[in-house]
Amino acid sequence: MTVQKLPIAKAINESLRKAMETDPKVLIMGEDVGKLGGVFRVTDGLFKDFGEDRVIDTPLAESGIVGTAIGLALRGYRPVVEIQFDGFVFPAYDQIVTQLAKMHARALGKIKLPVVVRIPYGGGIGAVEHHSESPEALFAHVAGLKVVSPSNASDAYWMMQQAIQSDDPVIFFEPKRRYWDKGEVDPEAIPGPLHAARTVRAGSDLTLVAYGPMVKVCLEAAAAAQEEGKSIEVVDLRSMSPIDFDAVQASVERTGRLVVVHEAPVFYGAGAEIAARITERCFYHLEAPVLRVGGYHAPYPPARLEEEYLPGLDRVLDAVDRSLAY
Amino acid sequence: MTVESTAARKPRRSSKRTAGAGARKTAADPELVQLLTPEGERVEHPDYAIDLSAEELRGLYRDMVLTRRFDAEATALQRQGELGLWASLLGQEAAQIGSGRALRDDDYVFPTYREHGVAWCRGVDPTNLLGMFRGVNHGGWDPNSNNFHLYTIVIGSQTLHATGYAMGIAKDGADSAVVAYFGDGASSQGDVAEAFTFSAVYNAPVVFFCQNNQWAISEPTEKQMRVPLYQRAQGFGFPGVRVDGNDVLACLAVTKSALERARRGEGPTLVEAFTYRMGAHTTSDDPTKYRADEEREAWEAKDPILRLRAYLENAGHADAAFFEELESESETLGKRVREAVRAMPDPEPMAIFDNIYADGHALVDEERAQFAAYQASFATESEGGVAAVEGN
Numbered sequence: 054m055t056v057q058k059l060p061i062a063k064a065i066n067e068s069l070r071k072a073m074e075t076d077p078k079v080l081i082m083g084e085d086v087g088k089l090g091g092v093f094r095v096t097d098g099l100f101k102d103f104g105e106d107r108v109i110d111t112p113l114a115e116s117g118i119v120g121t122a123i124g125l126a127l128r129g130y131r132p133v134v135e136i137q138f139d140g141f142v143f144p145a146y147d148q149i150v151t152q153l154a155k156m157h158a159r160a161l162g163k164i165k166l167p168v169v170v171r172i173p174y175g176g177g178i179g180a181v182e183h184h185s186e187s188p189e190a191l192f193a194h195v196a197g198l199k200v201v202s203p204s205n206a207s208d209a210y211w212m213m214q215q216a217i218q219s220d221d222p223v224i225f226f227e228p229k230r231r232y233w234d235k236g237e238v239d240p241e242a243i244p245g246p247l248h249a250a251r252t253v254r255a256g257s258d259l260t261l262v263a264y265g266p267m268v269k270v271c272l273e274a275a276a277a278a279q280e281e282g283k284s285i286e287v288v289d290l291r292s293m294s295p296i297d298f299d300a301v302q303a304s305v306e307r308t309g310r311l312v313v314v315h316e317a318p319v320f321y322g323a324g325a326e327i328a329a330r331i332t333e334r335c336f337y338h339l340e341a342p343v344l345r346v347g348g349y350h351a352p353y354p355p356a357r358l359e360e361e362y363l364p365g366l367d368r369v370l371d372a373v374d375r376s377l378a379y
Numbered sequence: 380m381t382v383e384s385t386a387a388r389k390p391r392r393s394s395k396r397t398a399g400a401g402a403r404k405t406a407a408d409p410e411l412v413q414l415l416t417p418e419g420e421r422v423e424h425p426d427y428a429i430d431l432s433a434e435e436l437r438g439l440y441r442d443m444v445l446t447r448r449f450d451a452e453a454t455a456l457q458r459q460g461e462l463g464l465w466a467s468l469l470g471q472e473a474a475q476i477g478s479g480r481a482l483r484d485d486d487y488v489f490p491t492y493r494e495h496g497v498a499w500c501r502g503v504d505p506t507n508l509l510g511m512f513r514g515v516n517h518g519g520w521d522p523n524s525n526n527f528h529l530y531t532i533v534i535g536s537q538t539l540h541a542t543g544y545a546m547g548i549a550k551d552g553a554d555s556a557v558v559a560y561f562g563d564g565a566s567s568q569g570d571v572a573e574a575f576t577f578s579a580v581y582n583a584p585v586v587f588f589c590q591n592n593q594w595a596i597s598e599p600t601e602k603q604m605r606v607p608l609y610q611r612a613q614g615f616g617f618p619g620v621r622v623d624g625n626d627v628l629a630c631l632a633v634t635k636s637a638l639e640r641a642r643r644g645e646g647p648t649l650v651e652a653f654t655y656r657m658g659a660h661t662t663s664d665d666p667t668k669y670r671a672d673e674e675r676e677a678w679e680a681k682d683p684i685l686r687l688r689a690y691l692e693n694a695g696h697a698d699a700a701f702f703e704e705l706e707s708e709s710e711t712l713g714k715r716v717r718e719a720v721r722a723m724p725d726p727e728p729m730a731i732f733d734n735i736y737a738d739g740h741a742l743v744d745e746e747r748a749q750f751a752a753y754q755a756s757f758a759t760e761s762e763g764g765v766a767a768v769e770g771n
Contacts, residue, residue, distance in 0.1 A: 106550060111577070112573070112576050112577060112580055114573040114576060114577070116539065116569060116570055116573055117539055117542075117570070117573030117574070117576065117577050119539075120536065120538075120539025120540060120542070120543065120570060120573065120574070121539050121540075121542050121543030121546060121574075121577050122543060123539070123540050123543055124489075124539065124540040124541060124542060124543020124544035124545070124546065124547065125543040125544070125546060125547045126543075127522070127528070127540065127543070127544050127547075128543070128544045128546075128547025128548065128551070129547065130547055130550070144569075147533065147536070147570075148536065148539065148570075151533045151536065152531075152533070152536050152540070155517070156529070157734055157735070157736070157737055158517065158733070158734045158735050159516075159517040159518035159519075159529050160518055160520075160521060160522055160529055160734075161516065161518070161519060161520075161521070161733070161734055162733070162734035162737070163520075163521035163522065163523065163524075164521070164522055164523065165737050166737075196735050196743070197735055197736065199736070199740070219737075219738055220737035220738055221736045221737050221738050221740075248741065294740070294742070295740045295741035295742045295743075296741075296742070297741070298741075
């Protein structure tokens with residue numbers, strides 16, 4: 054593979070293919086991941102090329118998928134499991150939280166659990182109930198798990214490589230409404246660390262922090278604000294556990310203002326954690342309180358209302374204005 | 380694949396004899412595989428012939444006696460405040476030693492938190508089992524050193540790990556097998572049903588060994604199931620068999636047979652060891668509140684150790700010197716366990732941050748450093764005499 058423009062879904066597909074070619078212990082597991090190639094076709098073609106022994110269509114049982122992946126990892130395999138949609142992860146939540154996250158520590162480090170749990174997440178695709186949620190905070194809250202989310206094709210490719218190579222369990226949130234967004238992927242590049250944040254747009258008046266599907270919204274907001282003479286910096290967090298607070302701190306020390314944007318409900322969300330930590334680290338640099346833009350304390354609404362629920366350009370710009378008004 | 384339960388077949392009378400044993404009788408309950416009656420008489424079962432030497436029989440007896448002694452010691456240590464909790468296996472020695480001795484070294488075991496006898500068979504030092512009950516760790520042994528996974532407290536979770544591990548064995552082309560232990564209460568858990576489904580679908584070499592000890596804390600089996608547990612396997616497409624869980628020979632024979640089936644690539648088996656938890660669920664429990672004394676007395680008459688002893692004595696397989704020597708060995712074990720527990724050090728406070736991640740985590744590093752500084756601040760105060768003065 055040479056440098057190509059790929060949609061995010063295809064970048065992940067290429068990444069999985071490379072991982073399987075490189076390491077015979079890498080397995081793909083999940084519902085419909087085989088002949089169908091997954092409901093989003095992220096595993097398209099892998100069944101044909103690697104066979105049912107390595108691309109495993111599973112019974113419709115999420116706890117079973119993660120629980121057996123743990124057993125396979127204990128046997129020396131590196132399973133990459135697909136949870137079909139965000140809202141379906143909860144039957145597996147027990148296995149992820151009580152077993153996958155803790156087994157390494159319980160064995161005093163003698164065993165490793167290199168399991169990647171892929172979860173297409175977030176809204177904006179007009180889906181029915183349980184198909185549009187952002188439960189990342191529930192996983193980031195649990196010690197023993199790492200939680201990441203790429204926002205572009207290159208990161209999707211490289212972060213998946215790194216997640217599979219990690220000896221820790223990684224919850225890999227894929228921004229499903231960005232699956233078809235194209236970006237350049239260089240398979241010869243040297244990727245940065247998996248858990249490092251990246252400044253994707255430089256600015257001097259205010260920092261926007263986002264990850265996954267909201268990075269694009271924040272970049273659009275920054276471009277719109279530029280037309281009004283405001284210089285907005287955008288930081289793509291990339292990793293929700295751990296969080297690269299040093300990068301966020303460095304940005305906020307330069308701009309003096311921070312707005313955190315995510316789709317998940319604001320209450321007890323990633324924004325709360327970032328606001329608290331950055332307030333502690335940057336108290337004397339802040340010109341305004343850290344503001345948050347995100348979902349409401351409400352179930353994810355029916356599709357006809359999701360545009361009201363999801364943070365869009367206007368809500369982000371409104372928060373930017375409020376911050377700058379201090 | 381046959382889905383017929385081997386246990387459902389009617390036992391046939393056999394004319395075979397072994398040295399020293401009287402004429403064999405058939406088991407009273409046609410559902411229950413039994414090779415040794417509660418009175419200690421050898422009986423035959425057409426599907427589970429077993430022929431053990433006197434030495435092997437004495438070995439099983441020794442395992443059960445020492446396991447019971449270890450368990451009694453741990454219960455006493457809990458009463459003395461040395462352990463925070465203990466889950467006794469009293470009454471389940473035959474189920475655990477019988478199944479445990481059926482295993483090969485390369486097989487893998489996924490236990491609950493009560494498989495002290497199986498751990499014994501795997502060569503895990505029993506004192507290693509006490510760390511989590513004393514509160515110095517959450518497991519504490521290397522599962523790969525004895526192919527004995529950590530104790531699992533969430534009910535039924537380990538049956539899926541066992542299934543996945545068995546799927547891995549099949550992928551490797553190995554002929555090892557896995558045993559997943561669980562209880563009658565766990566059979567109500569979704570994970571156990573999912574493990575049955577996955578193992579059947581992928582034909583995984585796993586033996587599900589359920590110790591039906593009749594009680595899930597205070598809930599009797601009637602609150603868990605409406606059909607005999609072993610029959611559930613049929614609906615998943617693999618055989619189920621009910622074995623007398625207080626009969627170490629039957630447990631050994633049935634588990635061995637199920638493991639051989641798994642090794643031949645014929646998939647999972649559900650073994651229901653019909654037994655009884657003579658003590659409490661754990662030391663926090665009070666069985667007098669929910670079950671009758673008569674019930675326990677009835678089961679005491681089926682004691683797994685007494686029945687093997689009766690057989691060993693009647694058949695002339697063991698003499699008084701053997702039992703005396705074993706008693707002495709048992710005393711030594713008890714002493715070793717007591718001393719080991721009392722000598723078990725509390726972990727260093729910094730251990731809170733150990734082994735959370737294999738590849739490290741920035742937040743853990745940060746909090747470890749904060750905690751270290753906080754701990755160090757006491758040392759500084761103490762050196763200056765401040766803490767000592769305040770302490771007075």
